[in-house]
Amino acid sequence: MATPEKATTPLGAMGVLEPRQLKPDSAETERILTVLDETITKLEMTRLIPRITGSLERFARMLGPEITASLLEHQKLSNEMQHLLASPGAQETMRAREQRLKCSLRHILRLLLANPLLCQGLKYQVQVRASPADAFIKAFAEFRDFMLEKLLTSPAEEREKIQFVEEMSLKAEQNTEVITALQAELAAAIQTRKEEMDRKDKMIEDLKTTMENLAKDRKAEIQQMKKEGAKQREEEVKAAQGRCARLQEDVQRLRVQFSALVEEHRASELLLRKRKCRTEEEIENWIQKYDTDMAAKQATFEAIHAVYTEEKAQLAQLMEKHALLLQEYSQIEEERKMLKQKEEEELQEQARRNRAATRIQAAWRGYVVRSFFKAKLKKARAKAKGKGGKK
Secondary structure (H helix, E strand, O other), X not given: OOOOOOOOOOHHHHHHHOOOOOOOOOHHHHHHHHHHHHHHHHHHHHHHHHHHHHXXXXXXXXXXXXXXXXXXXXXXXXXXXXXXXXXXXXXXXXXXXXXXXXXXXXXXXXXXXXXXXXXXHHHHHOOOOOOHHHHHHXXXXXXXXXXXXXHHOOHHHHHHHHHHHHHHHHHHHHHHHHHHHHHHHHHHHHHHHHHHHHHHHHHHHHHHHHHHHHHHHOHHHHHHHHHHHHHHHHHHHHXXXXXXXXXXXXXXXXXXXXXXXXXXXXXXXXXXHHHHHHHHHHHHHHHHHHHHHHHHXXXXXXXXXXXXXXXXXXXXXXXXXXXXXXXXXXXXHHHHHHHHHHHHHHHHHHHHHHHHHHHHHHHHXXXXXXXXXXXXXXXXXXXXXXXXXXX
C-alpha cells in the first residue's frame, strides 16, 4: 500500500502566516488602534459599572463625589428602565428613558477614562463573575489584533499569503486523491481477508465433524481404560491403607514428644509472662509521661496560634495599606517621570540656545573684525591717494 506524502511548508511561507509584533508606522494606523483600545477600555469599564453601583459605599471614597453622584443617577435610571420594561405600553417614555440612560453611561465613562489610575485600581479591586460580556470583549480584542495585523500587512505580503493558501489547497487536493486510492486498496484487502476467513470457518466445521467421528470410534477404548483404572485404584487403596497404619504409629510417637516439649516450655513461658508484665508497666508509665508532655505542648500551641491569628489580622491590615501606598507610589512615579522629561526638554532647549548664542557671537566677532580691517584698508587707500596727489 502506498503512503501519502507529508505536506512540507516552506519557512518563508510560515513566516508570512505567523502573527507579528510590530509598532504602527502611520498616524492613521495609530488613530485606528487608539479608537479600538479606547473602545475595549470602555467595554471593560461598562462591565464593572453594575458591580460598582451594587457596592457603591465601598468604592465611594475611591471614586469621588462627582462620579458617585453620576453612578447614583445611573442606578436610578436603570431601576426606572427595568420598571418600564416590566410594565406594558409607554413606548415614548421608554425611548426617552433609554436615551437618558445612554447619555448617563457615556458621561460616567468620560469621568472614569479621565483618570487612568482610577480605572486601573477599579480593575484590580472589583471582582466580577464570568458573563457573556467577557466573550464579547475577548472577541473585540481579537478583532483589534486582526485589524492591527491587517493594517501592518503590505500588498506583497498579502499576495504571498494568498499564494501560500492556494499551494496548500492544491496539496490538500493531491492528498485527497492519494487517500481515495488508499481507501480503495483497503477495501480490496478487507474483501480478501473476508474470503480467507470464510475459508477458514469452513475448514473448522470440517474438523469438528472429524472430531465427532473420532469420539464415537474411541468410546469402546475409553470403557476398557475405565475398567483398568478401577482395578489399579483398588490396588492403590490397599497400599494407602498400609501407609495410613504406619502414619498412625508416627502420630502417636510425635504426640509423646509434643507432651514432653509442652512441659519443657511451660517454665520459659512463665518467665516470659513476668517479663511481659514489667514491660506493660513501663509502657503505661511512658504513656502517662507522653500525655503530660502533649498537654503542655498543646497549651503552648494554643498560645502561639492565638499570637499567629492576631499577627495575621495585622498583616491583612498592612496589606490593605500597602495596596493604597502602591497606588500613591505609582502616581508619584508618573509625576517624577513627567518632571524628569520636562527637565530634559529644558536642558535640551538651554543647550540649543547656548549653541545659537555661540554662533551669533562668532558671527558678530567676524563682522567686527571684517569691519575693522575694511576701515584700515580705506585709510591706507586714502593715504596712498594723498601721497599721489602731492607728487
